[in-house]
Amino acid sequence: MNTPNKPSITVSTAVRKPLEKVWSCWNEPQHVVHWNFASDDWCCPSAENEFRVGGKITSRMEAKDGSTGFDFGGIYDAIIPNSLVALTLEDGRKVSVSFSEIDAVNVVVTETFEAENENPLELQRDGWQAILDNFKKYAESLT
Numbered sequence: 001m002n003t004p005n006k007p008s009i010t011v012s013t014a015v016r017k018p019l020e021k022v023w024s025c026w027n028e029p030q031h032v033v034h035w036n037f038a039s040d041d042w043c044c045p046s047a048e049n050e051f052r053v054g055g056k057i058t059s060r061m062e063a064k065d066g067s068t069g070f071d072f073g074g075i076y077d078a079i080i081p082n083s084l085v086a087l088t089l090e091d092g093r094k095v096s097v098s099f100s101e102i103d104a105v106n107v108v109v110t111e112t113f114e115a116e117n118e119n120p121l122e123l124q125r126d127g128w129q130a131i132l133d134n135f136k137k138y139a140e141s142l143t
Helices: 019-027 121-141
Strands: 008-015 042-049 056-063 069-080 084-089 094-103 106-114
Touching: 008 121, 019 094, 019 106, 019 121, 106 121
Parallel strands: none
Antiparallel strands: 008 106, 042 056, 056 069, 069 084, 084 094, 094 106
């Protein structure tokens, strides 16, 4: 995945939920809007997902105070149910997300993405990890 001038960054978390629940929380828009932001002063007011190879995923991220926001999306390159999602972001960067079942109630989610050139690698890693941490918190809160 690592292309010239685009180093890859990997973040991961362990989620205490069954694989099927983790998978649906990651891929269904009605769940995505609850976790797809890096801090409590941001939100994800909308998400759309055409969940198939060649389909488009888009989400809106906004500051809660309305001061700024942006759309974030890409096109699916591969989907292996309950195992892997790979996509190309609108700016051409590659992302892969793997789901590894440890046992009946523990799943490791690992996300690897090509870094962009505008922000320091550490800032990018911290931001994507914060979103992944929000995902974990949200998924584990569901019954």
